[in-house]
Amino acid sequence: MAYIKIFPIKVTDKKALDYITNPDKTDEKLLVSSFGCSPETADLEFAMTRESAKKNGMDKGNNLAFHLIQSFKPGEVDAETAHRLGQQFADEVLKGKYEYVISTHVDKNHIHNHIIFNAASFVDHHKYVSNKRSYHKLCRISNRICQENGLATSMPTGEKGKSYKENLEYHRGTSWKAKLRVNVDKAIWSSVNYDEFLQKMQLTGYEVRQGKHLSFRAPEQKNFTYMKSLGSYYTEENVRVRLEQNRYKTKTPKHLSREARLYINISTYVTTGNREGFERWAKLNNLKEAARTFNYLSENNLLNYEDFQQHISDVDASVKAAELRIAKIRNELTTQTVIQKHCDSYRLCRKVIEDCKSAKNPKAYRTRHQAEYQLHDSLKKELQDLGITKIPSSDKIQKRIENLESEQSSTVREKQDLQKKQKTLEIIQQNFSALLASLEIGIPTQVKEEMSCVRLFFCNHHSMDLHKHLVPAVLNNYFLCTDKPHQFFLCY
Secondary structure, three states, X not given: OEEEEEEEEOOOHXXXXXXXXXXXXXXXXXXXXXXXXXXXXXXXXXXXXXXXHHHOOOOOOOOOEEEEEEEEOOOOOOHHHHHHHHHHHHHHHHOOOOOEEEEEEOOOOOOEEEEEEEOEOOOOOOEOOOOHHHHHHHHXXXXXXXXXXXXXXXXXXXXXXXXXXXXXXXXXXOOHHHHHHHHHHHHHHOOOOHXXXXXXXXXXXXXXXEOOOEEXXXXXXXXXXXXXXXXXXHOHHHHHHHHHHHOOOOOOOOOOOOOOOOOOXXXXXXXXXXXXXXXXXXXXHHHHHHHHHHHHHHHOOOOOHHHHHHHHHXXXXXXXXXXXXXXXXXXXXXXXXXXXXXXXXHHHHHHHHHHHHHOOOHHHHHHHOHHHXXXXXXXXXXXXXXXXXXXXXXXXXXXXXXXXXXXXXXXXXXXXXXXXXXXXXXXXXXXXXXXXXXXHOOOOHHHHHHHHHHHHHHHHOOOOOOHHHHOOOOOOOEEEOOOOOOEEEEOO
């Protein structure tokens, strides 16, 4: 497990950086890395970024930097793994906006990371805000990284009203309270009064106990769970308020997805008064959604099961390819942002060095500007490591960044469109599965014959022209699924 501490640096960041990069603690600096700066000149680069932030009116607070400590349990990880996890942690927390230096100390019986990052961002010049909320965010990120790497988690995440045991069960998906909250929300949403709510909870499998305080007990659960223990949102008083609000909900859904949907679950929506009218509307809507389903298959020339599955695979592959492109663009964007920062700092240092030629006392001038000379050499090496041998103009770098940002936006939109298509295909697949399952219900022979194309399409993998079976479908071939009340299906 990894323990997280964070505290501000207000006086000098040079001493803190020297401490964390001590060769005796970091295996002769083999366990020292950095982002956006060089470990040797990090304090100078931090200062230049903060000066830029000051010029841009972002000089808020008196924090120079922040010191993060990530400590692991003795024997839990080796030094190289701890360093890698620390880098991942720092990258996710700081999002490529803040310079940082990370070191892994191995001089104690427990391996731990030190991360010192600038208080000001070199991207937008905003100051890092450290408070209780941001600390819990740090803990959540660290816990997730630890969990992904098979390590225990124990840091607080800011969730109220949970004991350590309950919080652990919650993340494992075994919490009775977490499951009860979900089922209570579902029952409230589909009910219009208190009695109906209790009835739906009973149908879900819960035992109800009404005394001084309302409580429920799930099957296999030993003790009852009081509603008040779920939080103020779930007290009996607030449950009644939420149920009362349901009475004023619209009789029909305001916004229905235009994605392919074959049926509407009427019980999902709260209706009062004209329920029969709503059901007639639902039947008509089901017909329309069924048509959209088959139209999608036809327009994409998906006439057999193999083609349909291949289409799903192609869309899934396209989503993954888009995700890889986005990750690549983001990495390149981060690199270009660092290059832009280094080039701007290099030009400032270069100007200082060139001004030495006109100085009355060059030796005294060099002594006075020793930091700029040191930073100049460090930045030159960092740029060379990034593949920059000739300093590009500011306009050229900015144009490159803008092009990458535009490409990233278009790729994100492409991914979102593909994800919508994924959802459509998922719904289509679920719809046909529901239809096939419904074939066992007593349906007229003629309708069964008309539905046989669906059975063949999905079960026998036969190639079929779906349009031939879409036209003869009778509009009245509409039935109520007996095992799922209020779910209506259109038969083809």
